Amino acid sequence: MPAESSTxxxxxxxxxxxxGLEDASFQRSVVYLCEHSERGALGLVINKxxxxxxxxxxxxxxxxxxxxDxxxxxxxxxxxxxxERGFVLHEAVLGEDKDKPDEPVYASTMTIPGGLEMTTSKDVLEALSTGAGPRKVLVSLGYSAxxxxxxxxxxxxxxxxTVAADPQVIFDTPVEQRYDKALSLLGLQSWMLSPEAGHA
Structure with a gap:
């Protein structure tokens, strides 16, 4: 049997x-991780x-x-x-090309296992501007790495x-409730977390 990978x-x-996380960029934040590998991680804060x-x-x-809307x-x-750079997190949009249904529709799109995509090219904004494009979007300036x-x-x-992401928290939950909603996926509430956690 192969050895368990620790990654x-x-x-x-x-x-x-x-x-206890005091970095102003990340205080009380919920970050959606678009990519995580041995090379590092990339994500978007969804509640700031x-x-x-x-x-x-x-x-x-x-x-x-x-x-x-x-x-x-x-x-x-x-x-x-x-x-200064825009990032658009959205539900996966299926390609019009019947031969390549899994190909991303937009020029610079990262397909994320779990049914979401993150696009950095202007064509997704152009699609939205005409009333088309993905139905559910979160647009951010900057990213976390x-x-x-x-x-x-x-x-x-x-x-x-950490908890497996629920797209409803990203797209359907009011911003001010996203932190508590994400915690509730773990069966937790914010009052249960001690700022001293991990510093005993």
Whole structure:
């Protein structure tokens, strides 16, 4: 029997910040991990809205926004890396090409096991601007990244709780409830977490 690999893969998981995590970018944050491998991890914070609404972002890139359901939703602070760059987390969109149904529809798309995709190219915004595109989206400026072994050491320090992601928390839960909703996936409530956890 092959030896058990000690590497954990938290792709399509939430990282839930423990109360002791004092980094301002991540305090009380829920991060959706788009990718996690031995090389590191990449994710988007899903519960830190900015003051910018989607309608304003579209105006900035000279696109109309023909989706009333999206105009008023906030653009999120996805993390401290590349904060001027847009990242669109959305439900998977099936290609029109019948021969390649699994091919991403947009130019720069990462397909995430679990039915979501993350797109960084403008074509997804162009699709949304015409009233098409994915039905459910979360748009962020910036992303969160961890180098090789960095996330694992933060997990060992009890900085984060982890749980398999539920897209409903990302797309259907009011922003101010996402932290508690993510915790509830573990059967926890925020009052149960001690800020001293892991520092005994």
């Amino acid at each position: 954990i893969n938290l792709t399509h998981h939430f990282l839930i910040a423990m109360p 809205p900015s003051d910018i609404k989607l309608k304003n972002l579209f105006e900035k890139v000279d696109l109309p926004l023909d989706r009333a 999206l105009a008023g939703i906030p653009v999120f602070h996805g993390g401290p890396v590349q904060t 961890w180098g090789e072994g960095q996330l694992e050491s933060e997990l060992a320090e009890n900085s984060w709780l």
